[in-house]
Amino acid sequence: MQLCVALDLPTKEENLTLVKELESHNDLWLKVGFRAFIRDGHSFLDEIKTVNPNFKIFLDLKLYDIPNTMADAAEEIAHMGVDMFNIHASAGKKAMKTVMLRLEKFKKRPLVLAVTALTSFDYHTFKEIYGADIEEKAKQFALQSYQAGLDGVVCSAYESGMIKHETDSTFLTLTPGIRPFGEKSDDQQRVADIKMAKEERVDIIVVGRPVYKASRPAETVEKILQAL
Numbered sequence: 433m434q435l436c437v438a439l440d441l442p443t444k445e446e447n448l449t450l451v452k453e454l455e456s457h458n459d460l461w462l463k464v465g466f467r468a469f470i471r472d473g474h475s476f477l478d479e480i481k482t483v484n485p486n487f488k489i490f491l492d493l494k495l496y497d498i499p500n501t502m503a504d505a506a507e508e509i510a511h512m513g514v515d516m517f518n519i520h521a522s523a524g525k526k527a528m529k530t531v532m533l534r535l536e537k538f539k540k541r542p543l544v545l546a547v548t549a550l551t552s553f554d555y556h557t558f559k560e561i562y563g564a565d566i567e568e569k570a571k572q573f574a575l576q577s578y579q580a581g582l583d584g585v586v587c588s589a590y591e592s593g594m595i596k597h598e599t600d601s602t603f604l605t606l607t608p609g610i611r612p613f614g615e616k617s618d619d620q621q622r623v624a625d626i627k628m629a630k631e632e633r634v635d636i637i638v639v640g641r642p643v644y645k646a647s648r649p650a651e652t653v654e655k656i657l658q659a660l
Contacts, residue, residue, distance in 0.1 A: 466492070496523050497523070506534055548574055548577075549573075583604050589632045592632040593633055604636065610637040626660065
């Protein structure tokens with residue numbers, strides 16, 4: 433299991449301070465989401481790699497559009513040199529296949545994950561929007577992602593084991609909203625701790641607030657890595 437730290441702080445300077453505090457950890461993923469990327473752009477990605485070129489960058493933009501537009505965006509992302517990005521599985525199998533076909537030209541392409549169900553959804557709200565239970569749709573979206581040639585999915589720990597069973601043990605599952613040691617869930621609904629993530633065979637856990645709100649983020653990261 434690998435750790436991905438979310439760079440969700442209010443300013444670029446705060447995010448870079450956090451990155452520099454974690455400089456010695458060569459095996460970390462760092463997640464750059466909407467807020468940071470829209471505000472700080474491509475140059476922010478370069479600044480992260482300047483701190484430590486071994487950091488792996490997960491660009492969390494959740495692409496969702498018509499197939500060709502998604503493929504255009506995916507190609508531009510691949511040119512940026514990030515290590516992983518994500519799209520929405522609910523864009524459909526055709527869109528996912530179009531993205532993967534477009535990326536075939538790259539000798540070293542980023543990993544591509546599909547979002548199944550946002551971890552901010554509770555069961556009632558999800559069914560209200562998608563007309564089905566989370567488990568049912570997560571399984572459907574994961575199978576379609578697998579068949580389309582993606583590398584894995586973004587899901588909660590509650591669906592990870594089931595998705596591995598339905599697809600393949602090497603099909604990646606990345607789980608946001610992890611509260612490593614049972615911290616407050618905040619705006620996440622389907623959260624889990626490290627113990628559950630291990631049991632459900634999650635490949636990459638994403639941790640945000642428990643790290644960047646800690647008084648000593650580097651110590652918290654070390655504690656999480658030891659637990660993994």
